[in-house]
Amino acid sequence: MRSVNTAYKLGREIGRDVGDIWLPDEVLRRQVRRVIGPKINLFKSDEDKALEAGTGLLICTAVLSVFALAVTVLLLLPNSYLETAKPLLTVRTSLESMLGGTPRLLVFGITAALVLITIMFAIAAVVARKRAAEAYSEAVSALYAAGFQGAMSVLEVRRRKTGMVVETTGRREFLPPSPRPLGVDARGAEEVVAQWMRHLGEADAELTSVTGDGGIDVTGSRSFAQVKHYAKAVGVAPLRELAGVAANDPRGRQPLFFTRTGYARGAVDFANAAGIALYVYDVERGGLEAMNARAKTLVQNGIA
Template structure:
């Protein structure tokens, strides 16, 4: 059994599972359950910061308990040296040489108070560590599911071409191929054309208004376009999801790029409801990359 440590390795393992093992006609919900059932024993995320803090607090708690026991024992021997003749008297004399008799009790109760505080902090840090571990395992599960879905959808032949989504009656045609290298601004225009073609007839670029975090907007959807040479990372998806979540009109989010998406970005988009698309300007095609996009591809944006 291969242990899965990172989101990248989880995505690759999930993709292998989807490519070679799973039934390509499972529903998305069944696919998710099957991937998690088969791979959950492999999810071994690296130690989180919260887990490291919990271990440090546990060590501190152990030391505090030991010191408190020693101080308590010294106080008992100071009060009752006759309990252990010879040894008790020697300890009592040593303690009293170090501390005045009236200071022994405050030191003990101070240690007890410190112990209570350390125990409370240890319990809290342990709970945080468990929650952090759970979130880390969930991220690995999401990445594995995203990889399996990607492989399954490729086996099904899922993808969008210029004729895959029928234009609504009286609507807009599919964008024509661009047989030249388009600019980032032209990529935003292309995304707006695809949105209009899929049914969001009011889609317009925001280049003139400079609406922060939104490159194309319509009545029901907003989009961000990244004309990157490399893959879109999770940071871009996370930031755009924040913009969508705070949209005062409650519009849904679409993301367009010309290359692809990193495993972490795919997993986060599945979790946050962002539809991911990949356009090929030269071929005049649009591919629905994740399940949210495929659903919109099938049903349209209208």
């Protein structure tokens, strides 16, 4: 695999196969890496090619430097030592014959130059290796990111269709609202939401006044909510209004949104970006569903 488009498509397949559509992002990232990682087979980058060329030059100069150093050492050895090692004396005699009248200082200078060049190529090889590793890491990261985006694009659609059902428990301080088979009016829906908020941890959740509430229907010390008893999906406008209230809230409370139907795609995207928790309530059955990741987190950890 080399293309981010291929990684994105594979990520979408992963998103379709995921069992728990509300699994944490980090778990999904690990799953994407586990699937995509073995399939990665990148072309050689320019940095890789530069590294190969530099390594080849380094090897050549290193071999020449070793040879030149051996010659230099042999020429510098004292005759008294060479007389005890006749093979070395024979080699030096041959070298001197080959060099003819070449000054030894020139030989030593060439050796020093080769050593310096080898050191320079070694430094360049280290730099090239680092750049090649960085280029490879960036390319792999781009593939992983594309795969994650593909998986999330599918999961977001699945999450919009089916929220996470909030399981009630007697261990919480406040009980959830009871089913109301006959339904409720808009004010009754706000009462139901206030009960849900208390069950989720907002112990002092209370309804606001009917008028002059600034778009807020239920308020508490750590969160506040807007409730829409609509018969159709909620669009972006009410969420934008709630986000404006949250941005100017001096206590920095968590904004929540409750409706009995669902949310348009653009509304969910906006809520995710604005940090608004989305819920769908069912007064007839006494149920509640978390419709985005922020809402699920509050369900799991409590409103805090």
